[in-house]
Amino acid sequence: MTPDRQPVLEGELVTIRPLRAEDWDALFAVASDPLIWELHPAQDRWREPVFRNFFAEALACGGGLAILDRASGAVIGSSRYDFWVPQEDEIEIGWTFIARVYWGGTYNREVKQLMLDHIHRFVRRVVFLVGRDNLRSRGAMAKIGGTLIEGRTHRGGGQVFPDHVVYEICRP
Numbered sequence: 001m002t003p004d005r006q007p008v009l010e011g012e013l014v015t016i017r018p019l020r021a022e023d024w025d026a027l028f029a030v031a032s033d034p035l036i037w038e039l040h041p042a043q044d045r046w047r048e049p050v051f052r053n054f055f056a057e058a059l060a061c062g063g064g065l066a067i068l069d070r071a072s073g074a075v076i077g078s079s080r081y082d083f084w085v086p087q088e089d090e091i092e093i094g095w096t097f098i099a100r101v102y103w104g105g106t107y108n109r110e111v112k113q114l115m116l117d118h119i120h121r122f123v124r125r126v127v128f129l130v131g132r133d134n135l136r137s138r139g140a141m142a143k144i145g146g147t148l149i150e151g152r153t154h155r156g157g158g159q160v161f162p163d164h165v166v167y168e169i170c171r172p
Contacts, residue, residue: 003091003122005063005081009114011070013107016114019064019078024055026075027066030099037097041131041163058095067098067111076102079111081119085156089124092155105143112144120171128167129155141167 009016019027030036031054034046044050058064063081068074077098084091093115098107119126128146130137141148146167154160 001122003081003084003119005084005091005119006065007118009118011110011114013070013110014076014114015068015070015073016065016079016111017068019058019066021059023066023075027055027078030075030077031097033100035100039131039134039136041134054095065115067107069102076107077111079115081115083156084123088156090127090156091119091123091125092127092129093119094129105140108140109144116144116169124171126169127156128169129161129164130167132163132165138165145169 006018007016008018028048028051031051032046032048034043037043037045042050042054045054058078058080061080061082065079065081066075067077067079069076077096079096080092080094082092082094093112096108096111098111102108116126127149128141130141146169149166149168152166153162153164154166
């Protein structure tokens with residue numbers, strides 16, 4: 001069964017919905033904070049031309065999602081489902097970021113749990129590529145139950161990222 005990569009998911013804190021072109025202004029307002037990207041391999045993603053490319057890729061991939069604060073309706077971040085590999089029964093969740101005011105784990109944990117619960121209906125394994133030196137994201141992966149796949153630096157399909165590590169969360 002083909003995974004639904006454009007769901008609408010509701011949690012207590014967030015609503016996740018398909019990313020739309022008209023989300024540009026609100027999402028760039030979040031992404032333009034350089035501190036969001038300071039530990040990320042793409043540390044310049046806060047710059048408009050770089051983020052414009054990131055945003056266009058999110059729209060084009062068919063799995064780009066906007067994260068909204070459920071209480072206010074404001075766009076507070078983004079994530080994606082991408083690189084579905086049917087023969088490996090695997091998909092990637094990634095490119096996730098949220099405004100710093102929402103940092104601390106609660107919002108990220110709910111986003112990831114909603115996304116995992118949804119996509120595990122379709123695939124057995126979800127992988128996450130994380131910058132090798134991004135200790136903040138690596139800590140977040142541990143908090144949500146991610147298991148480091150020792151030695152793996154590629155996404156499904158084989159594209160290698162030597163400056164990344166790969167975590168997995170398999171269907172319970």
